[in-house]
Amino acid sequence: xxxxxxxxxxxxxxxxxxxxxxxxxxxxxxxxxxxxxxxxxxxxxxxxxxxxxxxxxxxxxxxxxxxxxxxxxxxxxxxxxxxxxxxxxxxxxxxxxxxxxxxxxxxxxxxxxxxxxxxxxxxxxxxxxxxxxxxxxxxxxxxxxxxxxxxxxxxxxxxxxxxxxxxxxxxxxxxxxxxxxxxxxxxxxxxxxxxxxxxxxxxxxxxxxxxxxxxxxxxxxxxxxxxxxxxxxxxxxxxxxxxxxxxxxxxxxxxxxxxxxxxxxxxxxxxxxxxxxxxxxxxxxxxxxxxxxxxxxxxxxxxxxxxxxxxxxxxxxxxxxxxxxxxxxxxxxxxxxxxxxxxxxxxxxxxxxxxxxxxxxxxxxxxxxxxxxxxxxxxxxxxxxxxxxxxxxxxxxxxxxxxxxxxxxxxxxxxxxxxxxxxxxxxxxxxxxxxxxxxxxxxxxxxxxxxxxxxxxxxxxxxxxxxxxxxxxxxxxxxxxxxxxxxxxxxxxxxxxxxxxxxxxxxxxxxxxxxxxxxxxxxxxxxxxxxxxxxxxxxxxxxxxxxxxxxxxxxxxxxxxxxxxxxxxxxxxxxxxxxxxxxxxxxxxxxxxxxxxxxxxxxxxxxxxxxxxxxxxxxxxxxxxxxxxxxxxxxxxxxxxxxxxxxxxxxxxxxxxxxxxxxxxxxxxxxxxxxxxxxxxxxxxxxxxxxxxxxxxxxxxxxxxxxxxxxxxxxxxxxxxxx
Amino acid sequence: xxxxxxxxxxxxxxxxxxxxxxxxxxxxxxxxxxxxxxxxxxxxxxxxxxxxxxxxxxxxxxxxxxxxxxxxxxxxxxxxxxxxxxxxxxxxxxxxxxxxxxxxxxxxxxxxxxxxxx
Numbered sequence: 001x002x003x004x005x006x007x008x009x010x011x012x013x014x015x016x017x018x019x020x021x022x023x024x025x026x027x028x029x030x031x032x033x034x035x036x037x038x039x040x041x042x043x044x045x046x047x048x049x050x051x052x053x054x055x056x057x058x059x060x061x062x063x064x065x066x067x068x069x070x071x072x073x074x075x076x077x078x079x080x081x082x083x084x085x086x087x088x089x090x091x092x093x094x095x096x097x098x099x100x101x102x103x104x105x106x107x108x109x110x111x112x113x114x115x116x117x118x119x120x121x122x123x124x125x126x127x128x129x130x131x132x133x134x135x136x137x138x139x140x141x142x143x144x145x146x147x148x149x150x151x152x153x154x155x156x157x158x159x160x161x162x163x164x165x166x167x168x169x170x171x172x173x174x175x176x177x178x179x180x181x182x183x184x185x186x187x188x189x190x191x192x193x194x195x196x197x198x199x200x201x202x203x204x205x206x207x208x209x210x211x212x213x214x215x216x217x218x219x220x221x222x223x224x225x226x227x228x229x230x231x232x233x234x235x236x237x238x239x240x241x242x243x244x245x246x247x248x249x250x251x252x253x254x255x256x257x258x259x260x261x262x263x264x265x266x267x268x269x270x271x272x273x274x275x276x277x278x279x280x281x282x283x284x285x286x287x288x289x290x291x292x293x294x295x296x297x298x299x300x301x302x303x304x305x306x307x308x309x310x311x312x313x314x315x316x317x318x319x320x321x322x323x324x325x326x327x328x329x330x331x332x333x334x335x336x337x338x339x340x341x342x343x344x345x346x347x348x349x350x351x352x353x354x355x356x357x358x359x360x361x362x363x364x365x366x367x368x369x370x371x372x373x374x375x376x377x378x379x380x381x382x383x384x385x386x387x388x389x390x391x392x393x394x395x396x397x398x399x400x401x402x403x404x405x406x407x408x409x410x411x412x413x414x415x416x417x418x419x420x421x422x423x424x425x426x427x428x429x430x431x432x433x434x435x436x437x438x439x440x441x442x443x444x445x446x447x448x449x450x451x452x453x454x455x456x457x458x459x460x461x462x463x464x465x466x467x468x469x470x471x472x473x474x475x476x477x478x479x480x481x482x483x484x485x486x487x488x489x490x491x492x493x494x495x496x497x498x499x500x501x502x503x504x505x506x507x508x509x510x511x512x513x514x515x516x517x518x519x520x521x522x523x524x525x526x527x528x529x530x531x532x533x534x535x536x537x538x539x540x541x542x543x544x545x546x547x548x549x550x551x552x553x554x555x556x557x558x559x560x561x562x563x564x565x566x567x568x569x570x571x572x573x574x575x576x577x578x579x580x581x582x583x584x585x586x587x588x589x590x591x592x593x594x595x596x597x598x599x600x601x602x603x604x605x606x607x608x609x610x611x612x613x614x615x616x617x618x619x620x621x622x623x624x625x626x627x628x629x630x631x632x633x634x635x636x637x638x639x640x641x642x643x644x645x646x647x648x649x650x651x652x653x654x655x656x657x658x659x660x661x662x663x664x665x666x667x668x669x670x671x672x673x674x675x676x677x678x679x680x681x682x683x684x685x686x687x688x689x690x691x692x693x694x695x696x697x698x699x700x701x702x703x704x705x706x707x708x709x710x711x712x713x714x715x716x717x718x719x720x721x722x723x
Numbered sequence: 724x725x726x727x728x729x730x731x732x733x734x735x736x737x738x739x740x741x742x743x744x745x746x747x748x749x750x751x752x753x754x755x756x757x758x759x760x761x762x763x764x765x766x767x768x769x770x771x772x773x774x775x776x777x778x779x780x781x782x783x784x785x786x787x788x789x790x791x792x793x794x795x796x797x798x799x800x801x802x803x804x805x806x807x808x809x810x811x812x813x814x815x816x817x818x819x820x821x822x823x824x825x826x827x828x829x830x831x832x833x834x835x836x837x838x839x840x841x
Contacts, residue, residue, distance in 0.1 A: 693836070696832040696835065696836075697764075697766075700759075700762055700763055704759055
């Protein structure tokens with residue numbers, strides 16, 4: 001592979017200003033949606049406007065991609081500029097400008113593309129809220145896309161931070177979309193606060209970068225880094241990647257800040273698909289990829305990223321195995337897959353991490369959207385024990401089979417796109433010189449087997465097997481006009497009230513609840529996404545079968561994210577072909593082991609969740625009976641008690657501290673200082689109050705007495721003399 | 724009578740006051756004291772007002788006396804002003820008294836004591 005192992009200097013290209021439209025269009029559509037909300041528009045106008053604007057952004061990015069020749073900086077307008085001296089470190093500039101290199105384009109292509117598809121999907125999914133939250137929803141989506149574009153396209157870290165906070169805000173608004181539901185409000189708050197903890201790290205990291213390099217512009221930063229930097233402070237440089245890492249872990253839901261993501265599933269499903277699976281949560285990966293040179297300066301920082309990623313992948317996978325809510329399973333799988341991406345970044349294959357981001361964006365958006373279709377049709381039913389055999393139900397075939405595609409991809413079935421992207425990560429880990437990275441690689445392989453298991457657990461439960469289902473408890477939307485099952489809104493409540501019999505036949509199911517199958521917008525988007533998931537494998541096939549360079553690899557290699565690109569004495573990525581796995585050539589070995597893990601997981605899932613569904617419960621009961629292993633299923637079902645640990649170690653001390661402070665405030669500050677001080681004039685007043693009784697003579701006596709006292713005093717002094 | 728009233732034994736600071744002036748000063752002090760006593764003891768607002776006038780006249784007399792003693796007319800000029808102000812003030816005060824009387828149908832000053840706390 002021929003890459004120049006240094007970052008190409010960005011040319012100034014004001015003529016590319018039209019790329020800024022990719023930022024402007026979502027902003028305009030947000031304004032339009034706000035206007036629709038103000039005018040109480042009841043049509044699908046906000047959805048159409050948003051979809052068109054996002055499609056416009058996508059087309060602009062696509063055009064920019066085809067016109068791309070090398071990294072460019074595109075100034076849009078002057079934003080912030082301060083100067084308080086003439087030396088370096090005495091001015092600060094952050095222009096509203098775009099930094100377009102292949103990493104930016106790589107990210108923007110799937111962000112805007114998926115944004116368009118998901119807003120089309122949402123136009124049908126959210127239609128029961130028309131006239132209500134419909135405008136608000138699409139406003140949130142538009143704001144999100146604007147912020148995400150600013151995050152990715154921005155030319156400096158201030159713009160990245162703007163986008164970073166903007167996507168956090170959009171995420172908060174959309175998780176709390178159903179603001180009447182306390183759980184949604186709590187989830188929104190949790191997501192926002194946990195992100196703030198990460199954002200603190202990011203902000204401090206940005207401050208530190210400025211303090212050390214005197215600029216926040218990417219191209220200047222990379223140039224300054226090559227010169228070794230000229231710190232204005234004598235702090236340790238190695239703290240920078242750790243601070244940035246904290247921000248990335250908050251946004252991308254890694255240990256220890258991952259508990260917000262499963263709760264974020266309270267939001268409408270298109271939001272889960274777009275923000276909490278495909279795009280926003282990959283901002284952390286983008287941050288580290290964008291500033292990869294700074295991480296490469298500190299191998300211990302990269303090792304931390306690898307360890308956090310690897311362990312998050314495993315922990316989230318074990319939790320995902322024991323959840324019954326489809327969306328939650330997918331949420332944990334998202335955390336787990338993000339863990340793989342960080343593992344990839346940590347062990348030194350930014351290509352693997354970014355390629356996995358791309359494939360993951362497609363198949364995870366697809367999976368969430370199928371889950372959303374099921375939730376939409378079954379009145380909020382997401383319990384995989386209460387749904388079965390949907391592929392036999394007319395109108396649900398597309399959902400079932402696109403979900404199958406998504407599951408195959410998530411399970412990294414051999415020769416799917418995700419198989420190659422995951423392989424790229426694991427290969428780098430397994431062939432690393434570092435023993436702990438090789439261990440993480442094996443851990444990743446084990447996690448891959450778990451992933452295959454829990455993914456197909458969902459599919460075998462929900463889409464395969466005998467047909468039976470129950471509607472959910474969600475007071476479902478009124479049936480849209482012209483719908484094929486006009487009685488869909490009946491029986492919803494009835495079926496949720498009655499206890500679920502163990503074997504619920506299809507006929508009985510039909511008698512109480514009529515699911516309504518998805519229509520064109522949902523099915524169409526699902527099919528397009530499934531095709532997209534197939535297509536993102538093309539670069540890998542190209543590489544494997546035609547021995548051409550992987551498109552994703554060439555995109556990453558041309559940017560600052562490529563390993564070794566940032567430092568002059570680039571260590572050439574050591575040759576994976578010499579390493580071996582289980583005595584085989586590394587590539588072959590990993591293909592064999594990875595396929596075995598994936599297929600093994602699927603077979604186990606098939607056995608426990610399709611062939612003999614009782615066996616799963618029996619296995620669980622058998623595990624529970626043995627005291628030495630009985631804790632395992634309990635811990636997995638209870639998410640390893642991470643929320644509880646947070647509760648005890650963070651929330652409880654803070655609550656106690658808050659109580660102490662509140663007590664101090666009420667009794668010391670308020671009681672002693674404020675009220676106590678106020679009592680002094682009060683007491684003095686009480687002392688003199690008899691003098692001012694209200695009667696006129698009283699005042700006169702006081703006055704006359706006072707004057708008499710003054711006269712007496714003066715006279716006494718006069719008579720006695722002044723000495 | 725003694726030609727000079729000697730005050731300020733210890734200080735050695737003496738003020739010589741002629742006898743006739745000292746009588747006038749005593750009358751002025753008497754007028755002022757009568758005014759204060761009347762103001763403190765009576766409840767009728769008109770009488771109380773007259774007592775303040777009495778105190779005014781006491782003060783004015785003292786001024787005239789000192790002016791005479793020092794052979795300086797400025798004190799007397801001041802008294803002219805005091806009398807003018809007193810006349811204007813009398814007009815205002817009597818008007819106020821009439822208003823107050825209309826509110827409470829009484830001239831008793833005790834009827835107006837809301838401002839006090841007790």
